[in-house]
Amino acid sequence: MTVSVDPAAGHLEPEATATAPGAPIIQGRSLGQIAWRRLRRDKVAMAGGTFIAFLVVVSIIGPYFVQDPTVYHSSLIDPTFSRPIGPWGGISLAHPFGVEPITGRDMLARIVDGAPYSLLIGFLSTMLAVVIGVFFGIIAGYFGGWTDSVIARAMDVFLAFPLLVFAIALVGVIPNSAFGMSGNQLRVALLVFVIGFFAWPYMGRIIRGQVLSLREREFVDAARSIGARGPYILFRELLPNLVGPILVYATLLIPTNILFEAALDYLGVGLIPPTPSWGQMLSSAVSNGFYYIDPMFMIIPGLAIFITVMAFNLFGDGLRDAFDPRTR
Amino acid sequence: MITFIIRRLITAVFLLLVVSVITFAIFFLIPRLAGQNANELAAQYVGRNPTPAAIQQMVERLGLDQPLPVQYWHFLKGLVAGENYSAGPSVTYCPPPCFGYSFRSQLAVWPQMVSALPVTVSLALGAAILWLLGGVSIGVLSALRRGSIFDRFSMGVALAGVSLPIFFTGLISLELFSYKWPLFPNVQYVNIAVNPLLWARNLVLPWVTLAFLYAALYARLTRAGMLETMNEDYIRTARAKGLRERSVVVKHGLRAALTPILTIFGMDLGLLLGGAILTESTFSLPGLGQFTVLAIQNQDFPEIMGVVMLAAFFIVIANMLVDILYAAIDPRVRIS
Numbered sequence: 001m002t003v004s005v006d007p008a009a010g011h012l013e014p015e016a017t018a019t020a021p022g023a024p025i026i027q028g029r030s031l032g033q034i035a036w037r038r039l040r041r042d043k044v045a046m047a048g049g050t051f052i053a054f055l056v057v058v059s060i061i062g063p064y065f066v067q068d069p070t071v072y073h074s075s076l077i078d079p080t081f082s083r084p085i086g087p088w089g090g091i092s093l094a095h096p097f098g099v100e101p102i103t104g105r106d107m108l109a110r111i112v113d114g115a116p117y118s119l120l121i122g123f124l125s126t127m128l129a130v131v132i133g134v135f136f137g138i139i140a141g142y143f144g145g146w147t148d149s150v151i152a153r154a155m156d157v158f159l160a161f162p163l164l165v166f167a168i169a170l171v172g173v174i175p176n177s178a179f180g181m182s183g184n185q186l187r188v189a190l191l192v193f194v195i196g197f198f199a200w201p202y203m204g205r206i207i208r209g210q211v212l213s214l215r216e217r218e219f220v221d222a223a224r225s226i227g228a229r230g231p232y233i234l235f236r237e238l239l240p241n242l243v244g245p246i247l248v249y250a251t252l253l254i255p256t257n258i259l260f261e262a263a264l265d266y267l268g269v270g271l272i273p274p275t276p277s278w279g280q281m282l283s284s285a286v287s288n289g290f291y292y293i294d295p296m297f298m299i300i301p302g303l304a305i306f307i308t309v310m311a312f313n314l315f316g317d318g319l320r321d322a323f324d325p326r327t328r
Numbered sequence: 329m330i331t332f333i334i335r336r337l338i339t340a341v342f343l344l345l346v347v348s349v350i351t352f353a354i355f356f357l358i359p360r361l362a363g364q365n366a367n368e369l370a371a372q373y374v375g376r377n378p379t380p381a382a383i384q385q386m387v388e389r390l391g392l393d394q395p396l397p398v399q400y401w402h403f404l405k406g407l408v409a410g411e412n413y414s415a416g417p418s419v420t421y422c423p424p425p426c427f428g429y430s431f432r433s434q435l436a437v438w439p440q441m442v443s444a445l446p447v448t449v450s451l452a453l454g455a456a457i458l459w460l461l462g463g464v465s466i467g468v469l470s471a472l473r474r475g476s477i478f479d480r481f482s483m484g485v486a487l488a489g490v491s492l493p494i495f496f497t498g499l500i501s502l503e504l505f506s507y508k509w510p511l512f513p514n515v516q517y518v519n520i521a522v523n524p525l526l527w528a529r530n531l532v533l534p535w536v537t538l539a540f541l542y543a544a545l546y547a548r549l550t551r552a553g554m555l556e557t558m559n560e561d562y563i564r565t566a567r568a569k570g571l572r573e574r575s576v577v578v579k580h581g582l583r584a585a586l587t588p589i590l591t592i593f594g595m596d597l598g599l600l601l602g603g604a605i606l607t608e609s610t611f612s613l614p615g616l617g618q619f620t621v622l623a624i625q626n627q628d629f630p631e632i633m634g635v636v637m638l639a640a641f642f643i644v645i646a647n648m649l650v651d652i653l654y655a656a657i658d659p660r661v662r663i664s
Contacts, residue, residue: 157347159595162599164605165605169354170358173354259493266493268621279493282493286495286610298500306496309493310488313491
């Protein structure tokens with residue numbers, strides 16, 4: 001989906017206010033302000049945004065409020081079938097999301113403790129992808145010629161890769177302690193690196209396309225005519241005009257990356273247990289074969305992933321429509 | 329056209345070489361950077377609890393004590409020309425493409441992958457037909473009735489579809505249609521040559537699950553593409569010259585909107601042929617995807633490497649075919 005955010009509007013900075021006496025004062029608005037106004041009217045997008053804010057708060061302070069996710073509650077487990085006692089996976093006041101089969105660990109605590117990892121890896125990997133993608137996208141689009149060919153080809157190569165297989169292989173070959181890190185610290189760094197490193201071409205392509213049209217504009221000529229050099233034009237003239245698309249596609253990249261991380265967890269190459277992660281909770285529902293005896297054990301982490309990803313998608317879609325209403 | 333195909337073939341070979349360099353880097357360079365020495369690295373290709381002699385032999389065979397370019401040459405030569413394996417006194421020739429021997433099963437990697445392939449192909453092709461038909465038609469209808477209840481509803485479902493992890497939808501469909509209401513009980517892969525009906529019945533759930541995700545994606549893409557195309561001047565022209573709405577939409581609108589979707593379709597199909605990892609592991613289908621997961625759980629490096637190369641091969645080939653198809657449809661592509 002290539003959406004062109006009209007960059008012309010972006011450079012019209014605060015417009016000159018009408019100075020004629022008696023005339024109503026017309027307040028100039030930047031593209032950002034216009035987009036923000038549109039976004040605020042979009043209830044669905046705002047709902048998504050609110051949920052994201054809620055999720056961020058939960059991941060920061062939530063772990064201090066829930067029970068210890070590692071404590072076993074064997075008294076809540078049916079000894080014959082190893083499933084939680086009571087309907088809906090043992091949901092009760094003490095355990096609002098029920099308990100895990102076999103161990104009886106509190107599900108709410110595990111979900112809340114898993115949230116920061118999911119968000120952190122989603123955010124950081126997106127940031128990495130944005131930084132690499134924007135850097136190469138701007139350079140390819142602005143300089144053109146063989147620089148462009150090399151970078152565009154490299155992006156094609158990256159996009160032609162079996163991402164998941166490569167990511168799994170890469171996480172698989174790295175020993176448990178390396179690069180001065182070990183355990184989950186290493187895993188988080190590795191996941192961020194792998195996901196971000198394979199996602200940058202998406203960003204790169206979009207930015208390159210934008211720059212291809214931006215570089216022909218008058219303000220770039222103007223900057224060049226007063227003697228501005230490459231780096232100045234790239235990062236002082238072009239970059240500010242790219243904030244819109246960067247913001248939009250970064251927001252839409254986060255949910256993709258969260259899903260990717262959940263998939264790696266599900267396949268057992270993500271975070272190392274007992275650190276809870278949503279994908280790994282789903283995979284234990286499968287490997288124990290508990291998903292048909294105690295469906296809640298799989299539904300709750302699945303819904304957690306789904307609602308989080310959906311919130312980001314709704315917000316991102318709203319953001320895109322706010323910057324470019326034509327696609328609505 | 330022939331020069332175009334030749335050029336595209338050369339690019340494909342070049343891409344495969346790049347893929348082999350990166351695969352090599354992942355398996356031989358990165359572990360070095362992470363601080364493993366030649367012996368530790370070789371130990372992973374020998375099996376559990378290897379003897380020092382076996383490790384030494386593997387170091388020599390992989391050329392791990394030699395400089396990196398030489399190691400890469402060894403790696404590439406094995407792929408293209410095959411290799412002789414000395415297992416004790418006897419020497420076995422491993423014909424190309426030689427990905428070595430799995431130490432888990434003591435079998436050559438390549439034949440194992442070949443035997444897993446039909447499962448993956450069955451899964452991918454069936455799902456591809458479903459999602460292409462479903463996704464594109466929903467997208468077109470949504471774009472034509474923009475803002476209608478149908479549009480809103482289907483786009484809502486599509487957004488949910490792209491937000492759902494495939495292993496979650498897979499589990500839900502198993503839970504509902506295999507256990508609660510056993511429409512498709514006992515889902516397991518049956519060879520199409522043995523029993524085509526059972527083959528199809530047992531693949532319905534995986535097909536629908538996989539197709540749901542992609543149909544959602546394609547519906548969104550088609551809708552966006554159609555909205556853009558239907559605003560073009562030539563659509564107005566087509567209407568103005570009195571064409572029936574049907575042929576305006578299908579021949580002028582859809583045809584233009586479909587080309588970018590074809591590109592993505594080629595990539596997606598290529599990607600899936602390399603192993604629908606999540607779907608296969610959720611439904612326990614013994615295809616390439618499950619082969620990959622097992623290889624990783626067992627840390628079976630020759631197998632992992634083989635799968636990575638094969639998956640990349642499929643994507644490169646699929647991309648090439650799409651490009652050639654494109655050039656056949658749209659002659660402008662050949663020039664650039």
